[in-house]
Amino acid sequence: MEKGQKRTDAEKKFSLWLVSAALIHAFVIFLAIYLQILDANRIVKPKIVSVSIVSLPGSGGSSELSQKGGMEAASAPSTEVSHPAGSSKSVTVKEVPPVTPKKEPKPVKVKEHVPEAAPVPPKKVAVEPLPVKAKPKAVDKPADISKALERLKQTVDKKTASTPPTSASSLNNAFARLQQKVKSEGGPASTGSGSGKGSSSGGRSGAGKGYGGEGQSAPYQAEIASIIMQNWEFSKLLLKNSYGMEVYVRINILANGTINKIVFDKKAPSEYLNNSVKKALEKSSPLPALPKQEGTGDVWIGFVFTPEGIEK
C-alpha cells in the first residue's frame, strides 16, 4: 500500500517535470523564432560607403559650381547631338534608375536661361575660364548641328509614318523646340563656345551617346534583361533580411554588344546580392549587338535588381 503510494507520488512528480520540460522546450523554440524575426527586422546600415559608387564616369563635375556653371550652361549642345543618335525616345529613360532620368531634363530647362545669362556679364564670371578651351569646338558646331538636324528629320519622318498621331505631335513639338534652341545657340559666339566645352568636359551625357539607355528600344532592353536574368544565380533564401535589398546598376554597352562598364549607382547592404549582380552582368557579356537604328555609339542602360528579380 505504502509502496503503491510512493510510486504514484514519484509518477506524479515525474509527470510534473515532463510537462514543465515540454513547456520549457516550447518557450525556447518560440524564443528562437522571435529572435530570428527580431534579427531579420533589424536594419543593417552599411558601415563603409564605397567611393566608386560616387565617382562615376561622366559625373566628373561633382561640385555644385561646376554642375551649375559648366554643365547646365553647356550641356545643351550635347543633348542636341545625343538626341539624333538615340532617336529621341523618352520611353527608355523611364527604365533607367531613378537618379538619372531626373537629371536629363535639367539641361533643357537651363538652356532657356542661357540667353538670359549671356547679356549679364557678372553672372558669367564663374564660367569665363571655360570658353578659352572650347573655342575650336564651337567652330565645328554648326556643321554638327546641321547634320544632327538632318538625322533628326529623317528619324522623325520615319516615326511619324509608323507611330500614332499623338506621338507624332509630341515629336514635332520636340523637334520645334530643338530648332528654336539651335537658332538661339547659333547667335552669340560666346555662348556657343561655353556650351561646347561643357559637353566635352563635365557633361553627364557624352556627346553622341545615349545616356541612361536613351534611344534604346524597349524590346532590346527586355531581351538583355532576360539574358541577364538567366545568368543571374541568386537565392533570396540566403538573405537574412530582404529590407532595402536593391541594386541600382547601369551598364555601358558597346555597339557590338560588349559590356564596357558596370557602374553601381546604389549597392545593397548584402555583398552576396551585389556580387551576384556583378557576376551575372559579367557572365552576360557579350550581349546581342545594338540595333542598327541606335547608331554605332555605345549606350548606357540601367537596371534595378531586387531579390524578386529585375525591375524595369
Place this chain on the structure above:
Amino acid sequence: MVDSYLGIFGLLSDAGPVVLFVLSVLLSFSIVSWAIIAYKFTYVRKSLSESRAFLDFFFEIYNVDKAFVESEKYRKGSLPRVFRSGYVEYHAFSDKVDIRQLRVRIARAVKREANAESKRLSSLVPFLATVGNTAPFIGLFGTVWGIMTSFHNIGKAQSASLAAVAPGISEALIATAAGLAAAIPAVMAYNYFTHQIGIIERDLDEFSPEFVAAFINEP
C-alpha cells in the same frame, strides 16, 4: 518573405514528412530526457545529502532506537531507508528467534532494501543513455533522407546552382543539429547520474553490514 524572417525555422515549412517525423521524435526525446534529468537530479541530490546527514548522526549516537527516530526525518535518503527496513525486521523478530537467525533475517532485509533502492536510483537513467547513443544517428538519418530528397529535386530542376542546392541541404542539416542538441545533455546527465548513483551504491554496500552489526550488538 515569412520564410526569410523565420530563418532556419522557415526552412522547416518546406521539409518533407520523414524529416518532420525525425524532428518530432528528437523533440520528444529531448523533452523526456530533460524531464528525467530534472527529476533524477533532485532525487539523487536529496538522497545523497540525506544519507550523509543520517550517517553522521548514526555514527555519532550509535543507538538504533534513536537512529530510527532520526531516520524518520530523512524519508528520501537511501541509507536511512535501508536502516529502517533492518530496524523493522529487528523489532519483529528480536524476541522470536535466536541471534544467529536474527542476524540472517536482518541481513536479508537490509540487502533487499538496498537492492530496491539501487533499482529506484537507477530507474529512467538508461533512457538517457539510449537518447545519447541514438539521437545523433536518428538526426543523421533525417539529414541523409533530406539530402537525398534535395538531390532528387535538384535533378528534376536540372540546375546545380547554389540557390538550388543550399536550401535543401540546410533544411536537412537541421535534423543532425536537433539530434546533437538532444544527445549532448543526455550524455552529460547520464555520466553525472551514474557517478552519483555509484557513490550511493558504494555507501549502501559499505554500511549495510554496519547496520546489521549495530542491531545485533544493541542489547
